[in-house]
Amino acid sequence: MDDDLIDSSELPIDRRSLLPGTGFFYPDSLDEGRSEERAKAALADAEAVVVTDSDADGLGCVALIREAYDAACDVEPFLETIESRLDDDSDDGGVIDDEPELPESTVGLIAAGPHSLTKSLEYVAAYGDSGIDVFVCDISPDAYESVADPLGTVVEQSERVSWYDHHQWPEDAAAGVRDAGVDLVVGDSDEECSTDVTLRSLDYEFDDRFTELAAVTRDHDLWINDDPRSKDLADYAFWTDPAEYAAVVGAYGASLPEVVEAYIADRRVEKEQLIEKAADRASYKSIGPWTVGVTYGRCSQNEVADELQAAGADAAIIVKPSGSASIRGGETFESAHLVARQVNGGGHPKAAGCKPEIYDDMMDYAYHWTTEGEPAKRVILQAFRRVAEEHAAADSDEETVNTDSEAADSDVDEATE
Incomplete structure (x- = not known):
């Protein structure tokens, strides 16, 4: 296939907003092999490893753990790569060719997501040295069974396994992880981000820049949005390599250096255009007691949600x-x-993600792109309707209980009279 067909960087913004980045077209078979090689490299001679979500919250945890292990990377080579990147307007959609040699840490980093968590733990089980310390941060399993086998092996061969998170955990999943021998700490998702949880859970005296980093990360991750720097952290984590982000915030905390600010400003020109396109194509549905705004596009979801x-x-x-x-x-x-x-x-409760299981072949994706996500919109709206019905049923049951209680109170009053 001609590379130009999957490179959207030169497309007009209207068409660009409707298509995925180049990384989407990178085959899973090749991507898995690449991920495995990265995991091997991260685990080679590592005294500890962090399996984490690759957003600002998860990578903030990495910066803290590396600081506690005295394993922070030299940041200067990363800053040099950012300087060179400012002259490159291409969008590789996550595929980076000819990666420069950059400093590595004795605390390895394996970026994971909900759908790759099991595989990431399998890498740790297969390639981690005996006695390694393992941390899992800012990610939770849908069910314990999905991680039981690799997690059991990891616990057996590791000196320490800690899991720091703030998501909503199913009770059986949390019980299973703890029973496996993991130190699981789950913070209140309305009060803490995972960086907060890591900060208070590690037996280490962090200096003020890490306390501030946790606070600013929380500002974005919990949608508080009082500190403008939190938006910078979120955007930077999304646009750059996880290792670079962890190195930079480990060195600078939440107050990013000028070259990073310049890079963020440069990327935001297109970001704002994509937000506008997605907001303009939104429609609104009345479902139960709620008005639901629904749209499609390659965009920053938080800002688009704010617009809706x-x-x-x-x-x-x-x-x-x-x-x-x-x-x-x-x-x-x-x-x-x-x-x-x-x-x-x-x-x-206020922010979630999903990927409906409706894509069986490339024809399904072609229909998805040409209809602006109509099949996905439909199944998610159906899920909204089911939740609305559950809420209505719960409210009805509560009203019945209250009515029965009032009737009972009335009977008691009459009997007393």
Whole structure:
């Protein structure tokens, strides 16, 4: 296939917003082999390893753990690569060719997601040295059974296994992980991010820049948005390599250096254009007591959700060209995780993600792109309707209980008289 067909960097913004990045077209078979080689490299001679989500919260945990192990990377080579990147306007969609040799740490980093967690733990079980310390951060399994086998092996061969998170855990999954011998600490998702949990759980006296890093990371991850730096952290983590982000925030905390700020500003020009495109194509549905804004596009889901909620939506669905979707809520909708669990996902009450299992071949994806995600929108809206029905049934049961209670109180009053 001609590389130009999957390189969207030269497309007009209208068409660019409808298609996934180049990385989407990178075959899983090749990507898995590449991921395995990266995991081997991360685990080679490592005294500890962190398996984590690759967003700002997960990578903040890496920076903390490396600091506690005195294993922070030299940041200067990373800053040099950022300088050179400012002259390169291409968008590789996550595929990076000719990666430069950069400093490595004795605390390895394996970037994972909900659907790659089991495989990442299998890599640790296969390639981790006996006696290694293992940390899993900012990620939770849908069920204990999905991680039971590799996690059991990891626990047997490791000196320490700690899991720091703040997502909504099913009770049986948390019990299974703890029973396996893991030190599991799950923070209140309304109060803490995973970086907070890691900060308070490690037996180490961190200096102020790490305390500040946790606070600013929390500001974004819990949608507080009082500190403008939190948006910088989130964007930078999304746009750059996990190792680079961990090195930079490990050295600078939440106050990023000028070259990073320049890189973020450069990338935001296109980001704002993509947000506008996604917001403009939104529609609004009335489901139960809620107004749900639904849209499609390659965009920053948090900012698009803000736009939809400013237009009157209680909740927002942002379907991506890759087939995944983000579900966002707020004060009037706190069941995003319940919706996501019905369509192959999970998350928080006010923010969740999913990828409906509706893509069997490339014809399904072609239809997805040309209809602006119509099949995914449909199944997620159906999940919203089921959750609305469950809420209505729960409210009805509560009203029945209250009515019965009032009747009982009346009977008691009459008997007393």
